[in-house]
Amino acid sequence: MYSLRGVIVILCALLSASRAQDDVKKGPCDVFIQDVNNLTLNCSRRNIDRIPAWPEEIHKIAGKDACVLITFFNNSITNVTELGTVPGNKIAISFKSNRIKEIEDDAFKNIHRLVYLDLSSNRLSGDVLRSEIFQGPYKNGVYSEISLETLNLGYNQIHSLDKYLFQYTPNLTRLYLNNNPIEILDHVTILAISSATKLEVLDLAKTDIDAIPLETFRGLVNLKQIDLSGNQFLTVPESLSLVGSTLQYLTFNNNPLVELNDDSFLGLSNLLELEVGENNYLDEVKRSTFTPLKSLRVLHLCHNKKLKYISHNAFRGLKEKWTLKEVYLDDNNLSELSTDLLPWDKLEVLGMTGNNWLCNCDLANIVTKQNAGSKFKPGEIPYCAAPMRLSGAYITNITVSFCPQFDTTFALKKRFSVSDLRPKHVLWSILGVGTVVGIGMICGLFFNFIKAFFKKNLRSQPIQYVNINDDLA
Numbered sequence: 138m139y140s141l142r143g144v145i146v147i148l149c150a151l152l153s154a155s156r157a158q159d160d161v162k163k164g165p166c167d168v169f170i171q172d173v174n175n176l177t178l179n180c181s182r183r184n185i186d187r188i189p190a191w192p193e194e195i196h197k198i199a200g201k202d203a204c205v206l207i208t209f210f211n212n213s214i215t216n217v218t219e220l221g222t223v224p225g226n227k228i229a230i231s232f233k234s235n236r237i238k239e240i241e242d243d244a245f246k247n248i249h250r251l252v253y254l255d256l257s258s259n260r261l262s263g264d265v266l267r268s269e270i271f272q273g274p275y276k277n278g279v280y281s282e283i284s285l286e287t288l289n290l291g292y293n294q295i296h297s298l299d300k301y302l303f304q305y306t307p308n309l310t311r312l313y314l315n316n317n318p319i320e321i322l323d324h325v326t327i328l329a330i331s332s333a334t335k336l337e338v339l340d341l342a343k344t345d346i347d348a349i350p351l352e353t354f355r356g357l358v359n360l361k362q363i364d365l366s367g368n369q370f371l372t373v374p375e376s377l378s379l380v381g382s383t384l385q386y387l388t389f390n391n392n393p394l395v396e397l398n399d400d401s402f403l404g405l406s407n408l409l410e411l412e413v414g415e416n417n418y419l420d421e422v423k424r425s426t427f428t429p430l431k432s433l434r435v436l437h438l439c440h441n442k443k444l445k446y447i448s449h450n451a452f453r454g455l456k457e458k459w460t461l462k463e464v465y466l467d468d469n470n471l472s473e474l475s476t477d478l479l480p481w482d483k484l485e486v487l488g489m490t491g492n493n494w495l496c497n498c499d500l501a502n503i504v505t506k507q508n509a510g511s512k513f514k515p516g517e518i519p520y521c522a523a524p525m526r527l528s529g530a531y532i533t534n535i536t537v538s539f540c541p542q543f544d545t546t547f548a549l550k551k552r553f554s555v556s557d558l559r560p561k562h563v564l565w566s567i568l569g570v571g572t573v574v575g576i577g578m579i580c581g582l583f584f585n586f587i588k589a590f591f592k593k594n595l596r597s598q599p600i601q602y603v604n605i606n607d608d609l610a
């Protein structure tokens with residue numbers, strides 16, 4: 138009886154212990170050694186509030202190119218103190234999801250080969266991020282540099298960066314500043330960013346900024362990828378053209394812009410992929426919007442719930458040297474597309490689901506005659522919304538018996554839309570008309586003057602006037 142109770146107690150204790158182990162592990166971190174070149178130290182979810190000394194096993198790693206990953210994901214560390222030496226050639230450390238609000242000077246100086254540091258989802262402010270935290274060992278009177286290539290500072294409380302922050306990290310290649318209350322890229326922050334001349338990836342999503350001053354990009358001669366989503370931009374920032382010769386990926390989702398036009402992507406001639414989505418106020422893509430994008434391969438123009446008009450000239454000037462392979466127009470508010478919008482048959486993938494397609498002859502032409510219907514991904518065939526009798530049918534199912542015979546003259550017949558007009562076009566038109574009228578008036582006056590002159594002075598001479606009006610008629 139007594140022993141049975143004892144067994145039950147022990148069983149219960151074991152059970153609850155193992156359950157506790159499932160949730161939160163206490164005690165030392167787990168070491169996984171894949172081979173001489175690959176070690177993982179897992180300190181995730183262990184209720185740690187300070188950084189422990191490394192376990193002995195960490196020094197078992199021998200390979201010259203060894204990779205070491207140390208993760209403290211989801212603990213309650215508040216203070217990053219000086220870390221102990223870690224062997225290996227590429228060291229990655231993650232402090233993601235802690236409560237860090239302090240980092241000591243020299244915190245990483247024993248880890249020369251630190252290439253990846255994740256400090257996202259902490260409580261860091263800009264003041265804590267001083268250049269001293271990244272300085273390497275002190276040698277011959279100077280602090281040396283560290284190898285840091287990827288730095289994730291996302292989801293913190295950063296308003297501004299120290300202008301010398303990247304002084305000791307010359308190889309910084311990827312910088313994530315997303316989800317911080319930056320609001321304004323002030324002078325010092327700009328100096329900090331532009332000092333990272335090897336930067337290739339910059340994430341400024343959800344930082345509440347509405348402008349990027351030109352100086353920000355001055356030093357960034359290697360920038361390949363930028364994310365500006367979830368900000369307050371009313372237009373695509375002009376300063377981007379400064380990195381136009383290197384920029385390959387631009388993400389511009391969720392900003393309050395209302396239109397895209399021929400100024401939007403000026404100078405981005407090397408862009409390979411563009412994503413413009415979830416812009417809830419975007420209702421129009423105007424003529425020549427994509428014209429500067431002479432290398433574009435993938436266009437995502439999706440989830441813009443008000444977007445209802447794409448100018449038939451949006452890709453003007455690109456058709457001769459067509460580079461686009463994938464065009465996604467899903468989940469906008471489009472109902473019509475122009476037959477000559479783009480060379481449909483040259484695409485590899487086309488997405489058109491989630492719009493209000495009016496299944497008319499133009500759409501039938503695009504889908505059937507111009508072969509767009511064969512570019513949809515399996516299971517992503519768009520439906521007709523109108524006219525009523527076709528509503529709910531696949532647009533690839535519509536028969537074209539009611540349409541005029543498709544010939545080239547039909548496709549070339551351009552429709553002119555008032556919304557194609559831009560203030561500068563109107564201005565030029567007015568100037569043009571004005572000039573013609575002016576010249577006409579001058580000619581008229583001159584003619585009258587000659588006439589009067591001849592009438593007065595040469596009345597006796599028989600002159601044959603040619604009536605210009607009669608002649609023209």
Ligand SMILES: *[C@@H]1O[C@H](CO)[C@@H](O)[C@H](O)[C@H]1NC(C)=O
Pocket residue numbers: 169171175176177204
């Ligand atoms: C190291 O091992 C982990 C599995 O433990 C693996 O996911 C990772 O890709 C390996 N890294 C390298 C560089 O071999």
Ligand SMILES: *[C@@H]1O[C@H](CO)[C@@H](O)[C@H](O)[C@H]1NC(C)=O
Pocket residue numbers: 162179180181182
């Ligand atoms: C690290 O440990 C935690 C807690 O035991 C576990 O949930 C997680 O899957 C581990 N991660 C890896 C990469 O082994």
Ligand SMILES: *[C@@H]1O[C@H](CO)[C@@H](O)[C@H](O)[C@H]1NC(C)=O
Pocket residue numbers: 161211234
């Ligand atoms: C971290 O762990 C806590 C429990 O300790 C949990 O409530 C929280 O959701 C976790 N956070 C993340 C980002 O996983």
Ligand SMILES: *[C@@H]1O[C@H](CO)[C@@H](O)[C@H](O)[C@H]1NC(C)=O
Pocket residue numbers: 216217218239241
């Ligand atoms: C962080 O830790 C260091 C070393 O233990 C200590 O000197 C410093 O006061 C700590 N900072 C904070 C804000 O707790």
Ligand SMILES: *[C@@H]1O[C@H](CO)[C@@H](O)[C@H](O)[C@H]1NC(C)=O
Pocket residue numbers: 282283284285307308
């Ligand atoms: C930066 O990268 C270069 C080239 O890969 C390398 O020679 C140099 O040692 C690196 N700098 C640091 C501080 O690791």
Ligand SMILES: *[C@@H]1O[C@H](CO)[C@@H](O)[C@H](O)[C@H]1NC(C)=O
Pocket residue numbers: 442443445470472493
């Ligand atoms: C989509 O367009 C239709 C008219 O074509 C309009 O009635 C509707 O309000 C638009 N939806 C949005 C979200 O603007």
Ligand SMILES: *[C@@H]1O[C@H](CO)[C@@H](O)[C@H](O)[C@H]1NC(C)=O
Pocket residue numbers: 529530531534
């Ligand atoms: C498309 O056409 C096929 C064959 O004509 C028919 O079976 C199918 O129901 C149609 N589907 C839609 C969604 O129009």
